[in-house]
Amino acid sequence: MYQDDRYNERYYSISSWLDSREAIESNQSRHDMNLRRHSTGTCAWLTDNTDYRDWEQGASSPSIIWCHAPPGTGKSVLCSQVIRRLMDIPSVTCAYLFYQFDAPYTAVETLRLLAAQLITNSYLTYRHKISDKLYLMSQGARTFDSLSACIDMLLPQFQTVYLLLDGLDEECVKDRWSEACRVIDFLVGMSKAHPRIVRLWFSSQDRSSIRAKMEKFTICNFHEPMKEDVSIFLASLSSELEDLIASEQAKSFLLEKLQRRGESNFLWVNLMINTLREEASSPEEVTRLLEDGLPSTLDEYYRRIFGRIEVNQRSLVCKVFSLIAFARRPLRMSELREAIGILSIDISTSLNSRHIPFEPHLRKLFAPLIQIYPVAESEDYTCRLFHSTVRDFLRKYGGNVFPEFSSGLVVSPEISARACLAYLRQQRYSLTLRHEDELWLDSNGNAVKEHSFLLYAAKYWDKHFDEVLGDEVTRNAIVSFITSSNFQTFVQIQSLWLENRFTIFRQSNGCECDDCTRIRFLVRVFPLWLINGIEATNERRLWASYRRFIHDWRHFLSCANCEKRGCLFARCAGEIDRCWWGALGPRNFLSRLQGRYRSFSFQREGIVTTEPGPSFEGITQEGDKMKILRLNASDASSGTLTFTCEHWSF
DSSP states (O other): OOSOHHHHHHHHHHHHHHOOHHHHHHHHHHHHHHHHHOOTTTTGGGGGOHHHHHHHTTOSSSOEEEEEOOTTSOHHHHHHHHHHHHHTSTTEEEEEEEOBTTBOOOHHHHHHHHHHHHHHIIIIISOOOOOHHHHHHTTSOOOHHHHHHHHHHHGGGSSEEEEEEEOGGGGOSHHHHHHHHHHHHHHHHHHHHSTTTEEEEEEEOOOHHHHHHHTTSEEEEOHHHHHHHHHHHHHHTTGGGGGTOOSHHHHHHHHHHHHHHHTTOHHHHHHHHHHHHHHOOSHHHHHHIIIIISOSSHHHHHHHHHHTSOGGGHHHHHHHHHHHHTOSSOEEHHHHHHHHHHTTSOTTSOOOGGGSOOHHHHHHHHTTTEEEEEOTTSSOEEEEESSHHHHHHHHHHGGGOSSSOOTTOOOOHHHHHHHHHHHHTOGGGSSOOEEETTEEEOTTSOBGGGOTTHHHHHHHHHHHHTTSOOOHHHHHHHHHHHTSTHHHHHHHHHHHHOTTSSOEEEEESSOOSTTTEEEEEOOOOSOHHHHHSTTOHHHHHHHHHHHHHHHHHHHHHTGGGOOSTTOTTGGGTTOGGGSOSGGGOTTSGGGGSOOSSOOOOOOOTTOOOSSOOOEEEEEOTTSSEEEEEEEEEEETTTTEEEEEEEEEEO
């Protein structure tokens, strides 16, 4: 590392700006796990593949390769083997990301992760100096454009850079795919801008949306060579199978059966070996299972697992799998326990320790489909489905995962949505949080930092309801929450601990001209169907009122997570009662909330706007006159805005 403290300071400043330590650790952990799962002798065929060899050596133009294969065939393990091979080559730099089905990445988060790996290699490995331009960029906002520029500046410092993205198919859902496409388009652009430096690897299942993006590049189907890898893997298990079948003839029969039925699917083969160990009571039983007793598909295997669950545990199991399978990010054990607890109580009360299930009991329900991983510097654990095919199974058969159908035994996204809403509607959040002795306390005087599920519920409650049918009961429950005092506490929680909840983002359709660029809110806090439905007139008015509030107060609300040094409002972070609620006007539902200041709006008698829009005020130095410019209407088709200018004298 440089002895020059100035460059050390710049490196740590940029690292802090990228703020991707947790993502890097998760990504590295996934890579390390893939390396541990690798079976000796497998993946050796890769270097004999002409397409791969041309890509690695930069002989293909452009140097972009997409490798696809069915689920469970070891694509991620293969990608990690490629990374390990490339990192052994002198003067080569690698940056990579393993997409995961239960941990969506925005385009900004992906670029942060890639940029963090590049800056670490640049400064710590190759000791490149950090330019003034790059350092100054880290003093500004962390946006897609600034991160793109950061990577563009870093790339020319290297001789060869391999950028690898595995698991693109995990992002082929709704808004996640649009985020992934932004990353793909940017990286392809970098490959064209720096053709001698940048080489791109993508690996995934074959999806039409991905194929459309990759059709101009090198495409490799690795299904066939992976069949041979399964043979090598099974051969390596020969000695471990002696406890099932002792004779060599019977063992050969077992391996042949597994190879023929498993083909290239490592996942299926592993699960079937586990099934034999769990269900076979004798060598004869092993033979019977091999003949006609093993599940022919992963779905059949998962259904068999659920069928073995005790009847009196099935209701709890439905909650556990609903919460984990449909989580917007991996849940921690502490979050899971509170979410289950809140589903068991009445909304008029608050969660306490009596309602929270025992951790050891939950762990007994996990195996073999849910795995837990220790959280660094914590006594908590992260809970994840062991493979994306489990979630696919639950999406298809969530209403009928058990042998007998029961309307009460359902694995569904609705359970996560109900848990989030019930948590936010607790009585202890009916008053805003108060700050005492460096702690934020709820209305009962308890420290909010102990409320494990709170931040998850506040961040994702509306996204979970996007996946739920908006019947009248659900709609009324949500409107009741939005118009309650709990909503004020919800806004306070966002202000204190959730980044970019009040930021206006720029989004374009790919064209950067003024006509095509649009500025709009990207962070919703209401379910999409609530404000877009045919019968959503009242709900749209609530949404318009909230947007008006954000228009007036977003700078103040953002100060707790402000990246600007010397922010004047930082000392008031979280003091939501400083907002002038009354000044929003009587038509705004938020005007009824309690604040420390009395405030009001100027409004002509008898004139009430149907939809509260933004306004801009100016007052004379003497304080005896004021002008108010109100936006009354906008017409997107003609590009016109209609304003009213009011003159007031005091």
